[in-house]
Amino acid sequence: MKKITAVLMVTAMLSSALAGCAGAGKQTEVTVAAAKEGKDLSAMVWQGTVEALSSVDIIPVASGKVTQILAKEGDHVEAGAPLFQIDNQDASLQLEQAKASFQSAQASYDSAQKANQLNSVVKPAQITFTTASNNFNRIKVLYESGDVSQADYEAAKAQVDVAQVQLQAAQNSQTTTTEVTKAQLESARATLNIAQKRYDDCMVSSPIKGLVTKINVEAGQTVSPQIKAATVIDDSGKKVEIKVADMDIDQVKAGTEVQVNLQTLGENLKGSISDISAVSDSSTGMFLVTVTLGEESTNSAIGLMADIRLSDNKEEKSVYIPAKSVQTDDTGSYVYKAADTSAVKVPVTLGKKKNAYIEVTQGLSTGDLVILQSSKPLTDGEKISILTVK
Structure with missing residues (x-):
């Protein structure tokens, strides 16, 4: 009987020990991190x-030989300041020719405008038409009274018709001359502008105010629009x-x-x-x-x-936790906080992010341990075993 009692006692002790081991095995293993103040985090x-x-790379528009270098590396220049000169002899001749053509076209247009104002082309035709019309009206009255013949009437009417055609032709001619000379003037103006630009392009200037950092050409060198000739930076x-x-x-x-x-x-x-x-x-x-x-x-x-x-x-007043510790559900954002040996679900209000961390404005204090990882999904109040603190 004593042996049976002893066996029962040992069995009970083993059962109790096994139950304890089984209880320890149910604890969820977790990794946690401490909530930190912003000053403890590495700044972004x-x-x-x-x-x-x-920075502007200057590429000449004109092609030709460089005749003069007008700036050097290290110079501070204003916008529009000359950097170097390209041979402009041909461009100068073309510009003078364009100026002469423009002046000629301007004179023709001015003459046409003056003739238009004086009505010098139309006025003689207008007088002829008025005279023929007055004569026809007089002949018409005499013809109706039987004092002139049918032939005289027809001749007077023909003179009016001819005068009217001549008047219309004079008006058209005067208008056409004005329009033609105006078009010629505009064409000459465009040609002059092109010639002026070609001439101006021979002087290569800085488009901005700044520091000349590179002059890549020398006097006597032939340049073209394929060459980066200089660099100016806005310093x-x-x-x-x-x-x-x-x-x-x-x-x-x-x-x-x-x-x-x-x-x-x-x-x-x-x-x-x-x-x-x-x-x-x-x-x-x-x-x-x-x-x-x-x-x-x-x-x-x-x-x-x-x-x-x-x-x-x-930074110094803010509390930050690793962003990956935050979870969400229908109620909002929350974390699991390690409280002794339990996981406690804590609602949190979030602020701004900083690298891998996120600010918590409500819900946690500096030093609180939040759960980063767990061996299985957590529930509120679940028993935990902390493996690592980060």
């Missing part, structure tokens, strides 16, 4: 190269172009202030986002963002690498 940083606001300001991923582009707004660090020079400058591309690059999914530097560097920073950081005065 992009890299780019400092560039001039614009009145500087910019940096960066590429921003689609997951971060909603954090970037036009006018947002940024911090620009030039590590090579040991300088920190201020800047602002001035332009954001409307669409992403189809091959990379990145958006091109332009940052305009708001402060002049004490050195020539063009060509240097720059670190771009978003300025954010709210």
Whole structure:
């Protein structure tokens, strides 16, 4: 009897131990991360190269031999300032010829206009027509009273008809002459404009105000529209172009202030986002963002690498958690928080994203442990076993 009792006691103890092991096996294994303040996160940083606001490659329109270099590399020039001269002898002769043709056409048009104002072509025909009409009216009265013959009546009427045709012809001629001379004048004006442009194109000028960085031609060299002859940059300001991923582009707004660090020079400058591309690059999914530097560097920073950081005065007070810890259902956004050995479902109100993190404005405090991964789907109050804290 004692042996049976001992066996029953051992069996009970084993059953209890096995039950305990089975209970431990039901705990869901999880990985958690601590909610952090914004200041503890790495700032969003992009890299780019400092560039001039614009750069213009100057390609001559005219072809010919360079006769004179009028600027050198390193010169600051105004818009329209001459850079070099191309031989303009032929263009000058063509311009003089075009001027003479224009003056001749102008004289012809002025003469036609004066004749039109004086009515010098139409007036004699008008007098003839008026005289013939008056004579016909007199003959008509006499013919009706039987004092002149049928032949005299027909002759007077024929004179009126001829005078009327001559008057119409004179009017048409005067109008045509004015129109023809006007067309000739416009044609001569166009030819003169073309000749003037060919002449002007022999002087190659800077289209913008800025710094001459390259002069690629020499006196005596033949140039053509296929040659990049010079480069001028607008160095009145500087910019940096960066590429921003689609997951971060909603954090970037036009006018947002940024911090620009030039590590090579040991300088920190201020800047602002001035332009954001409307669409992403189809091959990379990145958006091109332009940052305009708001402060002049004490050195020539063009060509240097720059670190771009978003300025954010709210960072120190904000709570951030990994974005992938957030879940949603019909009630809204929530996370599972590790509370002792249980998973607790906590509704959260979300703010802005920062890289792989997202701001929580309500629901969590700094240091709270949120569950990132679990060995199976969680339920509120479920027992958990923490494997890793990130």
